[in-house]
Amino acid sequence: MRLYLALLCLLATLPLAAAPLNLQLGSQERTWQSEQLLAHPQARDITIEQDVAYKRTMHYRAVPLAVLLEGVGPQDHLQAVALDGFAAEMPAGPLLQQGPAQAWLAVDDPAHPWPALAPGKPGAGPFYLVWTQPQASGIRPEQWPFQIATIRRLAPVETRFPALLPDPAAGEPVRQGFALFQQNCLACHRLNGAGDAQFGPDLNLPHNPTEYFQPGYLRQYIRNPQSLRHWPQAKMPGFSEQVLNEAELDALLAYLKHMAGRKVQ
Numbered sequence: 001m002r003l004y005l006a007l008l009c010l011l012a013t014l015p016l017a018a019a020p021l022n023l024q025l026g027s028q029e030r031t032w033q034s035e036q037l038l039a040h041p042q043a044r045d046i047t048i049e050q051d052v053a054y055k056r057t058m059h060y061r062a063v064p065l066a067v068l069l070e071g072v073g074p075q076d077h078l079q080a081v082a083l084d085g086f087a088a089e090m091p092a093g094p095l096l097q098q099g100p101a102q103a104w105l106a107v108d109d110p111a112h113p114w115p116a117l118a119p120g121k122p123g124a125g126p127f128y129l130v131w132t133q134p135q136a137s138g139i140r141p142e143q144w145p146f147q148i149a150t151i152r153r154l155a156p157v158e159t160r161f162p163a164l165l166p167d168p169a170a171g172e173p174v175r176q177g178f179a180l181f182q183q184n185c186l187a188c189h190r191l192n193g194a195g196d197a198q199f200g201p202d203l204n205l206p207h208n209p210t211e212y213f214q215p216g217y218l219r220q221y222i223r224n225p226q227s228l229r230h231w232p233q234a235k236m237p238g239f240s241e242q243v244l245n246e247a248e249l250d251a252l253l254a255y256l257k258h259m260a261g262r263k264v265q
Contacts, residue, residue, distance in 0.1 A: 018110055019126030024152035028071045034126055037107045042067050046104060046132060052144040053117060053124045060106035060130060066096045068105060069151075077156045080129060080145040085198030088129075088145040088187045089157055094137055101137035105148075106130050122147070141243055142187050157182050161194035163264045170258055177255025180248055184239065192264040200236065208260035210253065219249065 018034045037043065040063045051058040072078065074093035081087050095103045108114050108125025116123055124146035131139050158165055164181075166174045181191070188199040203209060209218055221228045224238040244252070 019108070019149075021105075021127050021148065022150040022152075023068060024150060025069065025071055026153050032068070034107050034110060037063055037105070037127075038109055040067075043107070044104075046106075046130075048130050048132070050134075051130065052141045053128065053146050054115070058114075058130075060104070060128070061109060062104035062106040062130065064098075065103040065105045065129065066098070069096065072096065072153060076153055079152050079154050079196065080148050081150040081152070081196070082145055082147040083149050084147060086145060086147070086187055087196040087198075088142060089182055090143060092153075094139070094143075097137070099136075100133045101135075101139055102132050104130050104132065117146075140183055141237065142184050145187070157186065163192035163194040164259075166255060166258050167262065171254075173251045173254040174258045176248070177251040177253070177258075180244070180252045181255055184244065184252070188236070191259060192262070194264075203256065204259050204263055208256055208263075210257040210260055215253075218253065222249065222252075 021032045021034070021037065023030045023032070038061055043061055043063050046060055046062050048058050048060065069078075069092065072092050072095075074096055076092040078090045078092050078095065079087055080090060094101065097103075106124075106128040108123065108127070114123035114125050114128075127148040128146040129144055129148060131144065134143075154160060164178070164186075166178050185191075185203065186195050186197065188197050189195065190197055190202045191204045193202060193205060209221075213221065217228060222239050222244070225236045226234055226238075239249070
């Protein structure tokens, strides 16, 4: 028993293993280890004052994401895939810009790991996409994916998943809602079976939420999910008016209602 306890104590003092980051950028594929990125010539110590994941000021060792995206152009489309299946769709343009809003890949140091996101939950590592001055480019919370394992270049969402497309004759609110759906919902949800996320339920099959929620309750659910359905492991964030204003929420709901009439059989 003493030997067993001694081994447990030894393991507790050992640093966590380094983690790989897989970059699948078409013909350019590379795997970076966390210790390589921590020692990267352009790695910097940065401060994020309004960190989305931790909801407080955080300090990170990070690399400008643009320097890792060799061969990627502003017109390209990227996807960050997390360890839990969260798949964030990201136009490459904002990720490549040098400012004022700038994307950084924060790297969890195995010798000094980041804290847990909540009691009983892991931290945001091994890799976390953070932004300096995000308000300058209207960066949304869904554009801060954490626990990243892979970043890959893909065709745009509308090309990969035509089942998500609204009717070409749909009005501007529906088209705007489609864009907002990609930014805010597609990371966790599929629709008509289309999408890469493994995280949340399909939002059209077998039923669209506009079909079974009263309108007022659906708006409340999007704003504050736990105010309607409370459970300890709930993961859906609330979308405040700072993230999704009333006009944008109207457009998102218009898209969902429109797609209830375009189910894929």
